[in-house]
Amino acid sequence: MDKRSFFNTLAVYKKEIQNYFYSPIGYVFIVLFLFIPNILFFFFGGIFKENNATMRMYFAMLPIIYIIFIPGLTMGTWSKEKNDGTLELLFTLPLNRYEILIGKFLSTLTIVFIALIATLPIPLITHFLLGSFDIGQLISQYIGALLMASCYIAISFFISSLTKELIVSFLLSTSILALFTFIGYLAYSVKFFTQLEWIKGILTEISLSTHFLNFSKGVIDSIDLVYYIGMSILFFYLNIRVLESKRWS
Amino acid sequence: MISVKNLVKSYNNVPVVKDVSFEVNKGELVGLLGPNGAGKTTIMRILTCFLNPTSGEVNINGMNIFDSPIEIKKLIGYLPEHTPQYGDMTTIEYLNFISEVRGIDKNKIKSSIDEMIKLTSLEDVVSKKISELSKGYQKRVGLASVMIHDPEILILDEPTTGLDPNQVITFRKMLRRLSEKKTVILSTHVLSEIEATCERVIIIKKGTIVANDTLQNLVNNFTDEFIEFSLKADNFTEIDKEISKLKGAWKLEFMKKDAKDIFRYKALISKDSDFDKNLKDLIKEKNWKLIDEKRNKANLEEIFLKLAGEEE
Amino acid sequence: MKNNDKKIDKIKSYKMETWLISSLFIAIMIIIIFVITKFFYFRFDLTKGNKFSISKPTVELVKKINNKLIIKYYYNDNCREHVGMSKVVQYINDLLKEYKNYSKGYVEIISEELSTQRDREKLDELESKGLSYKSLSEASAGEARLSQGMSGIIINYEGKESVIPQIFTDVGFEYLIDKEIKKIINDNNANIGLILAYGNKSFENEYSYLKQILESEYSKTTIINSGENIPTDINVIMVIGAEQLTDYDVFKIDQFLMNGGKAFFTTSGINILYNQYSQIALPKDGKLFDLLNHYGITINKNLIGDNESYRAVPRSILEESRYPIWPIITGENINKTNPIVKNFKNLGFFWVSSIDIDEKIKNNTEILLKTTNKAWEKKDRMELGLDNYKYPIEQGDKQFNIACAFKGSLESYYKGKEIPKNENENIKYELGRKDSGNTQLVVISNDMFFENSILDSRLVTQSEINLLINSFDWLTEDLSLIQIRDKKKFLNELDKVKPNTKQFDTRKNIVIAVSTYIMPFLIIAAAILINLLRYSRRKKILEEYKK
Incomplete structure (x- = not known):
């Protein structure tokens, strides 16, 4: 990436971040992201029920929380631009598609990052007041949460590029993410014939949620890194292809 | 500067632009004229690398739109139809964003924005959200944003729609001043726009170019005439029925009632048309009275109507 | 112009058609990288104590295996369906994979899930081999569901078979497996001899738990009765109490040590006597004290109370009494360099005496455990009953040692003396005599805390048991498992x-x-x-x- 590309990406990033911060959407996301999982975590099982200083239960529900929250944040990414006609503006500016994509991606990731940082008081205060946390595990959990978020973002970005309608974009993203998330759980809860065990293996390998298990345990495994980064790149690529193909339609 | 050869663009195999070729030289101000849906916007979108042509060749400053889209985009300031903008941004934020993307030097951003704001008289709305601005102001913000990087080529799609007459006049003045230094292509479906600003006009109808000439040449080479006449008769229904049956005119319309029983009509005819004769015959036959008859050379509006108007 | 159209066609077909192919290509690339990383993978275990990686001692142990070792993990479908247990199953499978990865190819892992319905026969067969069921309960939708879970391991090595009947927690799993592997491949250095010299207590009754624990940890433990010689294959002895030893017994211990044997002594200097009405402590006499005294380790005939760190003893449901003569050793008073104790957070004891170390062996001795400096001692008859206690009993301003470890050369207590007469006349001393020798000793001035009554009351935690096992590991200089043993407490409460x-x-x-x-x-x-x-x-x- 040369200097020009960097500044272009930065300009798009700034614009998108402004969009999040000067409109309610970013704040609504963060506040709900703090509120809903916390309530679940504190009052329906979780830290005080288990009486253990660990966030594993919190991070166990994160893949499901992301299913709703990430599309809510990203549904407008391309759909709204198309709807408002600003896509034409953006694409006739001297920007590469990938610069726009990365700028948008990073800004969305920043919001998720802020939301995750805002959950830090749970482990930190508990650590000092009630019981020591395993800091290494915590670090791995947060890294994993961020990587998983980028994968979810990449997928819902791609879906947002397919449609003009915000609501269609949201619902479609939610369904696809739910599918990719739940096939992992499915593999555990459905009985397979011994001959079909390999299907179970494949389902667990492609699921968005199973690759988070290691991170939530406190282990960073190469295969999970490859999965999340690979999936993100794949969907970025598809996304750029879809945008590119619009020029031919 | 801009050369378009055999440009074809189809959407789902339906051609919208059919074999269009034209050239625009440096410093020219060219109008793309045509009714809605004629393909003006599509041509402009291809020029600005937003769409790719189905076939044909487009070169801008010697660069092919496939080979160096980014370089071409840098040369062009493009104002799309309806001037889409990020409504949540204020004018100044929006101009700032555009300047950053355009790669304007950090130290010069402020001065170039100031210059644009002065040029388009946006001082009162610099801090307003764009979505809260009136259509006219939005257009002006759009114009400011496309000129901020001092582009060699300006491509403006329907730049005056939504502006009030005063604004239109200011805009035209500005455009003429600009065209001394820049190449401008603007599209419109309003003829007066072209008359007021352009040196050359390209008339497009259903995706093909029907005329490509300077206004003067267009008028000079156009031989059609129109006849204005009034009749005295008792029964308007009958007259209207009979007159509309007359052959030889490619456009015929009732204009007004001069008096209780005097009806005025206007007909556009080709030079060698026998409409005149037919009309005289009819008057004689029906025993009407021809009050007056005026023959005039057709003006631009009629030319446009003939070239681009709907076929009967 | 024709050229340009061709170019468009080319670009277009490239853009339109190949994007499918190229994304397929990317997907395949990802799968290939995926498969490659399956084989050449790295793991960063960020958890404290690397819970999810096998530790260095395990890696070393696994590398020592030079014959086929098969670890078969069996679990039934009830385990997989149970939310908590499914994680354990996953963890076990994950960790066993690591065993295989680090071995020189001799370790084979078989993991098999058995269906409660279809694999009836197999399950019965496993049950007959020693695996056992445990009920799993799970609350779902307000209802508690009970099911019978089976999760156990069978290890085969050179025709031998070792069974771990139940594994229902990931806590201490690695240690459990390592222990069994060590036993089955005979990598165990400790052959333990047990000498009980405490009142008329026995390993059948009062110390049966202790015996069980040692038997599960080590491949060989032998009880040595008074008058019997110490078998030659034994390299560590554990001596509980002091007073029941004869002169001959003391002599055989002395000579065992002079010949390179090692010993773990747990005895206090007082006798606890109790009946229905009272509990008292009286100074204890025993020939073993003279032996230790000669070596330079004096166990005082006193009772130590610690006014700062002690156990609270429940009097009734609502009340707890402060009971300073059950001291808890904690923090700085635990030696932070000696591997036996360095990882402990706190250790509790019951009616201890103090230990003094003679100048001559000071350099070779490490004090393992000390009271706080607010402790006191009492030397005469002492009432122990709770009712007699009003905290603080005494003002305390001293610090006492209650455990030490010695490593070095000692002079025989019987140097130049005759072999004492053995009361059991059938047994003669047949081994060679030595006047000095290198040895290792661990001395803890408490003899009660491995008694069944204490273990039963749950006053003793895993830490105290690990203190015992760590001591043996230190004595046999096999420190490999000490660090895995504290890998047990993963859950931070x-x-x-x-x-x-x-x-x-x-x-x-x-x-x-x-x-x-x-x-x-x-x-x-x-x-x-x-x-x-x-x-x-x-x-x-x-x-x-x-x-």
Whole structure:
């Protein structure tokens, strides 16, 4: 990436971040992201029920929380631009598609990052007041949460590029993410014939949620890194292809 | 500067632009004229690398739109139809964003924005959200944003729609001043726009170019005439029925009632048309009275109507 | 022009058609990288104590295996369906994979899930081999569901078979497996001889748990009765108590040590006597004290109380008594360099005496455990009953040693003396005599804490048991498993404050309030602030341009 590309990406990033911060959407996301999982975590099982200083239960529900929250944040990414006609503006500016994509991606990731940082008081205060946390595990959990978020973002970005309608974009993203998330759980809860065990293996390998298990345990495994980064790149690529193909339609 | 050869663009195999070729030289101000849906916007979108042509060749400053889209985009300031903008941004934020993307030097951003704001008289709305601005102001913000990087080529799609007459006049003045230094292509479906600003006009109808000439040449080479006449008769229904049956005119319309029983009509005819004769015959036959008859050379509006108007 | 059309066609077909192919290509690339990383993978285990990686001693152990070792893990479908247990199953499978990865190819892992219905026969066969069921309960939708779970391991090595009947927790799993592997491949250095010299207690009754624990840890443990010689294959002895030893017994221990044997002594200097009415402590006599004294380790005939760190003993449901003569050794008073104790957080003892170390062996001796410096001693008859206690019994301003480890050369107690007469006349001393020798000793001045009554009452935790096992490992110089043994406590409990107290609830509410209510509030405040700043900036800009 040369200097020009960097500044272009930065300009798009700034614009998108402004969009999040000067409109309610970013704040609504963060506040709900703090509120809903916390309530679940504190009052329906979780830290005080288990009486253990660990966030594993919190991070166990994160893949499901992301299913709703990430599309809510990203549904407008391309759909709204198309709807408002600003896509034409953006694409006739001297920007590469990938610069726009990365700028948008990073800004969305920043919001998720802020939301995750805002959950830090749970482990930190508990650590000092009630019981020591395993800091290494915590670090791995947060890294994993961020990587998983980028994968979810990449997928819902791609879906947002397919449609003009915000609501269609949201619902479609939610369904696809739910599918990719739940096939992992499915593999555990459905009985397979011994001959079909390999299907179970494949389902667990492609699921968005199973690759988070290691991170939530406190282990960073190469295969999970490859999965999340690979999936993100794949969907970025598809996304750029879809945008590119619009020029031919 | 801009050369378009055999440009074809189809959407789902339906051609919208059919074999269009034209050239625009440096410093020219060219109008793309045509009714809605004629393909003006599509041509402009291809020029600005937003769409790719189905076939044909487009070169801008010697660069092919496939080979160096980014370089071409840098040369062009493009104002799309309806001037889409990020409504949540204020004018100044929006101009700032555009300047950053355009790669304007950090130290010069402020001065170039100031210059644009002065040029388009946006001082009162610099801090307003764009979505809260009136259509006219939005257009002006759009114009400011496309000129901020001092582009060699300006491509403006329907730049005056939504502006009030005063604004239109200011805009035209500005455009003429600009065209001394820049190449401008603007599209419109309003003829007066072209008359007021352009040196050359390209008339497009259903995706093909029907005329490509300077206004003067267009008028000079156009031989059609129109006849204005009034009749005295008792029964308007009958007259209207009979007159509309007359052959030889490619456009015929009732204009007004001069008096209780005097009806005025206007007909556009080709030079060698026998409409005149037919009309005289009819008057004689029906025993009407021809009050007056005026023959005039057709003006631009009629030319446009003939070239681009709907076929009967 | 034709050229250009071709170019468009080319670009177009490239863009339109190949994007499918190229994304397929990327997907395949990802799968290939996926498969490659399956073989050449790396793992960063960020957890404290690397819970999810096998530790260095295990890696070394696994590398020692030079014949086929098969670890077969069996679990039934009930385990997989149970939420908590499924994680354990996953963990076991994960960790066993590591065993295979680090071996030189001799370790084979078989993991088999058995269906409760279809694999009836197989399950019965496993049950007959020693695997056993455990009921798993699970609350789902307000209903508790019970099921029978089976999860156990069978290890085969050179025709031998070792069975771990139940594994229902990931806690200490690695240690469990390592222990069995060590036993089955005979990598165990400790052959333990047990000598009980404490009142008329026996390994069948009062110390049966202790014997069980040792038998499960080590491949060979032998009880040596009074008058019997110590078998030659034994390299460590554990001596509990002191008073029941004859002169011959002391002699055989002395000579065992002179010949390179090692010993673990647990005895206090007092006798605890109790009946229905009272509990008293009286100074204890025993020939073993003279032996240890000769070596330079004196176990005083006193009772130690610690006014600062002690156990609270429940008197009734509501009341707890402070009981300073059950001291708890904690923090700085635990030696932080010796591997036997360095990882412990606290250790509790019951009626201990103090230990003094003679100058001559000071350099070779490490004090393992000390009381705080607010401790006191009592030397005569002492009432132990709770009713006689009103804290503090005495003012304490001294610090006492209660455990030490010695490593070095000692001179025989029987140097130049005759072999004492053995009361058991059938047994003669047949081994060679030595006047000095290198040895290792661990001495703890407490003899009660491995008694069944104490182990039963759950006053003893895993830490105290590990103290025993670590001591053996240190004595046999096999320190490999010591560090895995403390890999047991993975769950960090909320233990800074006692649960279900007012203080706990207050702190809990602080956590909830800050993270769930104050943080969103701060975010909203930030939102307002950011937008106000924008507003004022807008105003400023407007004024600037209006001028």
